[in-house]
Amino acid sequence: MKRADLILPLSKPKIGVQGITGSWRIRKPVINYGKCVGCGICWLYCPDSTIEIENAGSRFRVSIDYTYCKGCGICSSVCPVKAIDMVREV
Amino acid sequence: MPLTIRDLPREKYVLPGHAACPGCPETIGLRFVGMALGRRAILVVPAGCTSIIQGLMPGSGLAFPIINVAFASADAVASGVAAAKEVIGEDSVVVVWAGDGATADIGFATLSGAAERNENIIHICVDNEAYMNTGIQRSSQTPIGAWTTTTWRGKTEPKKNMPLIMASHGIPYVATASVAYPMDFIEKLRKAASIRGFRYVHLHAPCPIGWRFDPSETIEIARLAIETGIWVLMEVEGGRVTISPPSKPYVDKSRRKPLVEYLRRQGRFREISDELIRELEREIDEYWNLLLKLSS
Ligand SMILES: Cc1ncc(C[n+]2csc(CCOP(=O)(O)OP(=O)(O)O)c2C)c(N)n1
Ligand code: SF4
Ligand code: SF4
Ligand code: SF4
Numbered sequence: 001m002k003r004a005d006l007i008l009p010l011s012k013p014k015i016g017v018q019g020i021t022g023s024w025r026i027r028k029p030v031i032n033y034g035k036c037v038g039c040g041i042c043w044l045y046c047p048d049s050t051i052e053i054e055n056a057g058s059r060f061r062v063s064i065d066y067t068y069c070k071g072c073g074i075c076s077s078v079c080p081v082k083a084i085d086m087v088r089e090v
Numbered sequence: 091m092p093l094t095i096r097d098l099p100r101e102k103y104v105l106p107g108h109a110a111c112p113g114c115p116e117t118i119g120l121r122f123v124g125m126a127l128g129r130r131a132i133l134v135v136p137a138g139c140t141s142i143i144q145g146l147m148p149g150s151g152l153a154f155p156i157i158n159v160a161f162a163s164a165d166a167v168a169s170g171v172a173a174a175k176e177v178i179g180e181d182s183v184v185v186v187w188a189g190d191g192a193t194a195d196i197g198f199a200t201l202s203g204a205a206e207r208n209e210n211i212i213h214i215c216v217d218n219e220a221y222m223n224t225g226i227q228r229s230s231q232t233p234i235g236a237w238t239t240t241t242w243r244g245k246t247e248p249k250k251n252m253p254l255i256m257a258s259h260g261i262p263y264v265a266t267a268s269v270a271y272p273m274d275f276i277e278k279l280r281k282a283a284s285i286r287g288f289r290y291v292h293l294h295a296p297c298p299i300g301w302r303f304d305p306s307e308t309i310e311i312a313r314l315a316i317e318t319g320i321w322v323l324m325e326v327e328g329g330r331v332t333i334s335p336p337s338k339p340y341v342d343k344s345r346r347k348p349l350v351e352y353l354r355r356q357g358r359f360r361e362i363s364d365e366l367i368r369e370l371e372r373e374i375d376e377y378w379n380l381l382l383k384l385s386s
Contacts (some may be wrong), residue, residue: 009147010147010148011144011145011147011148011149011150012148012149012150013103013105013149013150013151013152013153014107014145014148014149014150014151015105015106015107016105016106016107016108017105017107017108017109017144017145017146017149017150017151017194018107018108018145018151019107020107021106021107021108022326039095040095040096041095043095044095044098044272045118045272045309047110047112047113047115047117047118047121047282047286047308048103048104048106048107048108048110048112048117049102049104049105049106049121050106050248053100055096060095065106067106067107068106068107069106070110071112072113072305072308073113073304073305073306074113074306074308074309076306077306077307077309077310078309084113086306
């Protein structure tokens with residue numbers, strides 16, 4: 001067999017491998033920055049890696065990537081100060 | 091010093107847009123594996139939800155190096171990979187990431203063999219207490235009283251005790267973990283990575299699809315398992331059990347929440363009989379007594 005005939009079943013890391021998963025959402029997490037204390041706990045537990053985190057002094061600034069967030073609501077349920085509201089999409 | 095969120099690496103090993111259901115505990119666990127081991131991790135993954143979460147070739151929703159293998163071969167493949175990495179002198183941590191079915195049932199012979207040979211690998215059992223990927227069939231890790239598509243009236247046999255079975259192999263490290271306690275899990279994985287030989291970590295992973303709860307509640311349910319004492323965080327080294335800090339308060343039975351607080355939050359226990367609840371409670375008490383005996 002020629003080398004060129006070899007097809008290796010190899011996959012490479014890809015963002016959005018299952019498409020724009022934000023379209024699965026029926027509830028949308030909305031951060032109320034007036035309440036948020038920047039603890040980072042929502043970032044820690046998000047199953048979809050769709051919460052971005054940056055250092056902001058001794059705290060964190062978090063934001064949500066709505067292109068891929070599936071709207072599971074875990075971020076809202078783990079937030080210690082209830083700063084994330086789940087809002088109906090339609 | 092205990093780990094804090096600031097200490098955790100932010101590189102993504104679970105990529106946005108992967109194929110898991112909303113609220114999936116397996117992806118939460120995989121994020122912690124990435125935070126604990128980073129680029130040193132090489133994953134061996136038998137069939138299960140995680141192989142679906144990776145998505146279709148040529149893309150992968152996970153950024154670890156992964157070898158997808160047949161059920162009964164996972165720990166044998168991992169043994170070979172670890173041996174090869176040792177020969178070429180690469181600093182890596184070979185991890186089998188397998189469901190409860192793949193670990194405790196279908197892959198058990200190979201797992202037990204690799205443990206008995208004390209192969210230099212970590213086996214993580216991601217335990218959602220049923221065969222989820224094929225439609226919620228019972229496994230030996232399904233607890234008493236739980237509905238599955240093959241136990242319509244609730245399972246009548248108890249959950250097989252995998253952590254203690256693995257400890258009986260005399261391997262250097264056994265630990266239990268929960269997706270609700272990431273710092274405990276990450277610290278255990280880093281400790282496991284520093285030990286040579288076979289290491290077994292059993293990760294409790296409540297699944298909204300199979301357990302019938304809202305996807306927002308994955309972490310709450312996992313936490314309730316600890317607070318009611320039905321899942322115990324601990325380590326076994328040299329035959330001795332150490333109860334881990336998150337489970338310590340619940341050594342005292344009076345501090346445990348009533349078991350029904352855990353059961354009634356899950357649709358899979360909707361029709362559990364009082365008799366099976368009592369049996370489950372008895373089983374939990376016996377397990378704690380045994381652990382405390384092994385820890386003294
Ligand atoms: C030898 C063999 N038998 C059956 C199957 C079908 N199968 C694929 S995934 C799966 C269930 C896996 O369950 P578990 O290991 O608990 O992982 P989970 O899906 O819950 O993550 C089964 C039975 C298979 N792929 N190979
Ligand atoms: S709703 Fe779920 S997927 Fe979306 S940001 Fe919150 S935790 Fe992540
Ligand atoms: S968990 Fe709540 S308070 Fe903490 S960073 Fe997230 S939104 Fe802010
Ligand atoms: S069935 Fe459960 S474990 Fe499997 S992908 Fe869905 S949420 Fe995750």
